[in-house]
Amino acid sequence: MGNKPKVVVVGAGFGGIAAVKKLAKQDIDIVIIERTNYHLFQPLLYQVSTSVLSTDDISYPVRAMFRDYDNVELFMAKALEIDGKRKVVVTNHGDVSYDYLIVAAGATNNFFGMANVEKYAYGMKTIPEALHIRNHVLHMFERANKQIDNEEERRKMLSFICVGGGPTGVEEAGAIAELVAVQKKEYPNLNFDEVSIRLIEATDKVLPMMPPHLRQHTINVLEKKGVQVMLNTQVADCNENGLFLKDGTFIPSRTVIWGAGVKAHKLASTIGAECDRAGRVIVGPTLQVPGYPEIFAIGDNAHFLQDGRPLATVAPVAMQEAWLAADNIIHLCKGETQLHNFKYVDHGAMATIGRCQAVVNWGFVQIGGFVAWLIWMFLHLLRLEGAHADITVGTKWFWNFVSGTRLGRIITNIKLDDEDAAMENKA
Template sequence: MNADAAIPLPKNPKVIVIGGGFAGLNCAKSLKKKPVQVQIFDKTNYHLFQPLLYQVASAALSPADIARPIRQVFRDTPNIDVLMAEITSIDVENKRVFYDGGSSEYDYLVVAAGAVYSYFGHDNWEKHAPGLKTLDDALEIRRRVLLAFEEAEQEEDPEARERQLTFVIVGGGPTGVEMAGAIKEIAVNSIPSDFRRIDTKHARVILIEAADCLLPPMPEKLRNQAKKDLEKIGVEVHLGEMVSDIDAEGVTLKSGKRILARNVVWAAGVKGVPLAESLGRELARGGRVEVESDLTLPGHPEVFIVGDLALAKDAKTGKVIPGLAPAAIQMGKYVADVIEKEAKAGQISERKGFHYVDRGAMATIGRHRAVADVKGWEVTGYLAWWMWGVIHIFFLIGFRNKLFVVMSWLWSNLLFAKGARLITGFPRIEVKKRIGKPKEETTPTEEPASEKVSSGANQ
């Protein structure tokens, strides 16, 4: 903030937090029992641990394992109120937010509404290549992946079967790398013995990245190791390839190459939520909001923009702060600290800028394979995999979630089993007499024999 004069605050100022993700939740938690009144708005009723979302998509975990009701988090906190509602617009001049059920005034506003996947102007691709940002996204991807094996089991045409068993992931960041490894692990380790007519080990998993490397923010050694590990488990990695089209039958690359696939996952880019447009500012690339060094909207020291939506620069280094969970957590805590100090002082005054402490980055490639950069310490293999697991358990919200995730991982690693392989929310597979012997002809006076369909193990 660069104010010439302090701005007075009322007693117990009202703080509205938009979004219950990492930034919003940690901001609100840090304001527990502080001299403020907090109101949290979120369009869902739960906090989602997004780093493990791909494990729901790959049937390793159930949705409840990585989500916790926001009300439960704050049930013993009288100064924090939770509303399940979607903010539709913000009036920063009159300090008011609007939602379907009405509107609400604020003294401080913390916008932590997050981001959505960007298809770079090709929104028609979304129906063919879902992204991975929400539980609904994860369940849809899980449904498509598991259904692909079921339909391939019933398909007699070899070419059609190959398309069903080809999975394309677009984007070589952490989400794409982890998703590619997880799908290949399902095909190779988890389900081969469940099917009778197909060899799931032959399923193709193709990872496409426009850059010349995977995991661009990581050191070169770890980027190369990630590629090597993926290829070792059978993932086909295509670097320096850009997608020009996606349709129901596959992916077309700008090089002209065509990949026939019935299953595509998008992990190639994000943009700020549409709510940012109501702030009345020109948005930066990717729909993000440029903020001051104290994470506030220029000209509005009472409005903070945090998390994926913020285009922020470190107050000490000048570097752009990455859109990662650790950065969002630190942003939320920083904002809460600023608000607490000013609430106690009774005024908005000069602030120290936000400094991000980079503790490193991690990505898991599959069973016993991971890469980790921990404050310059480059770790790979089994040790990195264990470190990845311990750190993710530590940051999970709630003892139940921690316990259930640990149990699921132990089960999966001891027995190569995935415990959440239920296919829900889809019409029954239409079977067109593709399997088994032809039905015997009957005379007009006979009742038709029941058509018998053999299937694999139900999971």
């Protein structure tokens, strides 16, 4: 890298990668700061957590993405702070200077200040979290199978609660219900009438981006799969034995999966600009941070008002913002002062409810069921990185459709004893 303008992009999510793909074709040096070495396709994390897919099916090495571009470099580190005055990003491996900066650090789970919920519930924003859920859920069946004389403990282990009626909660609840159906064939000693799956939502609707008839379709499908949908139900607290609701109800459970909200990565708040309650930087029309014209915030890190309300923290918003931010940086690198204002174009939304069931809302196209599921699968395959992912994910989905089996039901967090550990070290 020489004396060309230097653009630093923090984060290798949808927004960060979209920006780099556009900038990479310019005479610009680009540094990606990312804690991991891969891009994660987050919409399919729930399928890792429920044993449908493996981690390498939904992730792709960042260096492999940009191996044909000598002007793109990965700096694998944890971004700690943005010093706008010195124009550096402070990381745990040293400072990284920039001429222009795109903050696309993504989001973390928002537990709304409930410390016990944060301690005992399972978030699902990263691969380690998804694997933790997968291992835990599979362990629950194994442990319940040993509780021959303790019905109360069995029921607690076989109770699965998903909090949040957005796509994450809906997709996770539907997938767990299908996983339970697979487990029925392999645990003859368990009474599967003791299994309970609940989807809890604080408002009066699931999938708020969908029209009423598709929201009702979603509830009908979930209930048919054995999921109890609890609307207008607010969480008050949590412990290792279950969930407390604000109406005083206690639900015994060893498994509470949290999909009820996100907040911006704390890095965004270190810029020193005004942020909203979710930690997102309030950006201007060009996505620049007020007071720091060389810094652009996008995706989960940006609070952008359109039609009187902030845009949702979803991948399509992040990608469109990334393209606009990259365009504006290209203009600035060329010495041009006239920048474009951002305008989000909503192309609709979709969510899957399980095998052969999804909902799609594209303006006049509002459908649910098998055709919606085919559309959902096709578009998600198009957005995956690399031919390997397309082939393997497509094959696994087809096999799951034909057989209903889950190939990824492998428990990977079993502690090795001394003899096993010695063998592992020799390998």
